Amino acid sequence: MRAPTENPLAAGLPDLAADIISRVRRKRPRVHCLTNAVAQSFTANVLLAAGAAPSMTIAPEEIAEFVGRADALLINLGTLDHERREAAVIAIEAASAEQRPWVLDPVLVDRSRPRAEFAKALIARRPSAVRLNSAEFAAIAGTDYGREALERFAIDGHCVAALTGATDLITDGVRTASIENGDARMAQVTAMGCAGTALAAACLAVEADAWIASCAGLLAFAIAGERAAVSARGPGSFAVEMLDSLANLDGDTLRMRACVR
Amino acid sequence: MRAPTENPLAAGLPDLAADIISRVRRKRPRVHCLTNAVAQSFTANVLLAAGAAPSMTIAPEEIAEFVGRADALLINLGTLDHERREAAVIAIEAASAEQRPWVLDPVLVDRSRPRAEFAKALIARRPSAVRLNSAEFAAIAGTDYGREALERFAIDGHCVAALTGATDLITDGVRTASIENGDARMAQVTAMGCAGTALAAACLAVEADAWIASCAGLLAFAIAGERAAVSARGPGSFAVEMLDSLANLDGDTLRMRACVR
C-alpha cells in the first residue's frame, strides 16, 4: 500500500475522536444492529461498553419500528439468511426515510458471489459508510485494493470507505486518513471487526460529518485494542479486556496514543 | 415510586432464597429457554453457573418435546422473528399441558407495537411470572408504572409481576417485596436482565410458590451482581465475575447482603 501523503486534517482527528467518544457516553445513542448471529452478543456488549444503547432484532415485521426509533443503523452481512436479507432492505428504507446514518459491513463477500451481489445492491442505497478488508473490497469493487481505487469507490458510492487491516485507511474520496493503531490479537477474537463497525455507527449517531465520525470510531476502537493487549494473556482475556478498555478509555489516552496520518 | 410498607414476609425471604438456590444446585432442574439470539449464550451460562440444566432450541418442530422434558420454561421476546413467534405458542401449550411453570420476559415491548400485542396475548395464557421494566410495563399495562398498578396487573393476570430497575418490586397482588440489591454495572452487559429472569425460572422449577421463587431468583441474581462488582474493572470483567460469583454464591452471603423489604 502506498503511504498516504501528509494530511493536515489528520492532526485534528484525535481531539475530535475524544470529543465524539464523550458525546456517545453522554447522549447514549440508540444503535440498531442487523448483524450476524456470531457477532450479536459481542457487538451489543461493545456498544454498551462505549455508552451506546443497542437493539438487535432481525425480524422483518418489527425492524422498521426499531430503526425508526434509533439514531443509527448497522447492517452486517456475516450470516446472510432469508430473514436478514429481507430485513436489511426494510431497515435501510426506514433509516433513509428518517435520514438516519447507516453503515454497511459486507463481511466475507469474497466467499460467496450472491452475498457480494447483495452488498453491491445495498451500496446503491447510499450508506453513510462502508467498512471492508482488502479481499472484501476486491470482491465488491471488482479491482484490487489501492488507495486511489478506494477513493474512487467512495466517490462513486457517495459514502465513506473504511479499509481495515494492519493499517486502516478511511476516505470520503476527498479526505483520507490512515490509522496505524491496533493490535494483532484483535484478529484472534470473533466479531472484533464487526463490533468496531458498530462503534463507528454509534459515532455517526452523534456526529454529522461521516468521515470524522468513522475515523473517530475506528481510532478509538484500535486504541482500546492496544490498551487491552497490555494485560491480556491470550484471546480469551483479550476480549474481556477490550470491553473494559473501551469503557475506561479517556481522551488523554486517545490523544497520546493516536497514530493517524 | 412509593416505598413499600413494612412487609413481615420479606424478613423470611433471604433464608428461603438460600434454600432455593441450594435446591437448584442439588436437583439441577432442566430449564428450556426460548430466548433472544443475543441472550442465548449468556443465559445458558448463567443457568449452568447456578447449577441448572439449560436447553435452548427455538425450532417449532421440536420445542414441545424439549419443554415436555423440562422443569420450567422461559419465554423472552428480545428478538421476535417468525420462528420464535410460532414456537412460543407451542412451547407455552406444552408447558401448560404438563403444568410446568413458565416465565415471560417481554423485552423492549415499548419499541414495537406488534411485540406489545403479542406479549399481551401470551399473558392471557397465564404465565407463572412476568418480568419487566417500567417502560415495558407501561407498554403492556397501558398505564404508568406504580406499585398499585403493578399489584393490579398481577391480580388481573393471575401471575407474579416483577418490576426490575434500581429497585426490584415483586408482587402477586397480595404479597409485595422490594429488593434493593444489585449494581449499576449490570445494565452495561447485554442480556443481564434476560439471564436474571432465566434464574427466576430455575427457581420456579424447584419451588411451587411462584412469588417466593421469583423473589429468590431475583435476590440471588442481584447479590451475585454486587459481589461481581467488587473485583470487576469494567463491563467485560464484570460479566465474567458475574458467572463466577453466581457459581460461588453461598447462603451466608445471601443472608448477610440481602436488602429486602
Added chain:
Amino acid sequence: MRAPTENPLAAGLPDLAADIISRVRRKRPRVHCLTNAVAQSFTANVLLAAGAAPSMTIAPEEIAEFVGRADALLINLGTLDHERREAAVIAIEAASAEQRPWVLDPVLVDRSRPRAEFAKALIARRPSAVRLNSAEFAAIAGTDYGREALERFAIDGHCVAALTGATDLITDGVRTASIENGDARMAQVTAMGCAGTALAAACLAVEADAWIASCAGLLAFAIAGERAAVSARGPGSFAVEMLDSLANLDGDTLRMRACVR
C-alpha cells in the same frame, strides 16, 4: 465402562497431537461450522484461539460456496430449526463432492425423536467422525453404550466414533483410544463440548487419518481444559482461561499431561 485393553498405538498419540496442533496453527485451515445458535460465538473463538479460520453462515443459499472453500465442515444439531435442517444436507453434499472431511455432533438427540431420526439420516451420508455422549449414543444406536457397541457403531458407519464424558473413548472400529484428561468444570460452560468437536474438525483438515485427527483434537482440548482450571475461579473465568490456554498450548505440555491408553 470396561477399561480399554493396552493399546500400543496410544503411546504415539501425544506426539502426533502436538504435531497436528502446530500444523493447525501453521496452515490456518478454514473450518465451516453449521452449529447451534448458542455455540456459534464460543466455537468461532475456540477455532481462532487454536489458529484455524472459522466461517459460520447457515444460509442454504450460500453454504455450499462456503463449504467448497473450506478445509473441513462441522455439523452440530444443537438448535435444529428449518433453515439449519435444509442447510445441513446442502453443506454435506458440498463437502462430499469436494472430498472434505466433516464431523457430526448430534447434540441432545436424546431429547427429541425427530432430531435423532435426522441424525441417523446424516450418519448414512458418512461423516469422517461423530462425537456424542452416552445418552446421545443410546438414542442413535438404539442400544446402551459400551465399548463393543461403540466399535460396532464405527464399523457400521464407516466413521470414527468419539464418545465423550469423564473419559473420552475414540474408535474407528479397529483402533480404540481412551483419554482421561479434562476437567469437570468443562461441563459448566455452554458449548464447551460443541467447541471441542470443532477443534477435532480443524485437526481433520490437516491430518488425513481421521482417527488420529479426532484423538489429537479431543486430547488437546481436554488438556487445555486442565490448564484453564488451574487459574479459573468459576465458570466465567474458566471459559476465558480456556481460550487463553488453547492459544498458548505447547507440545511439551501436551506430551507431559497426556493420559491416553
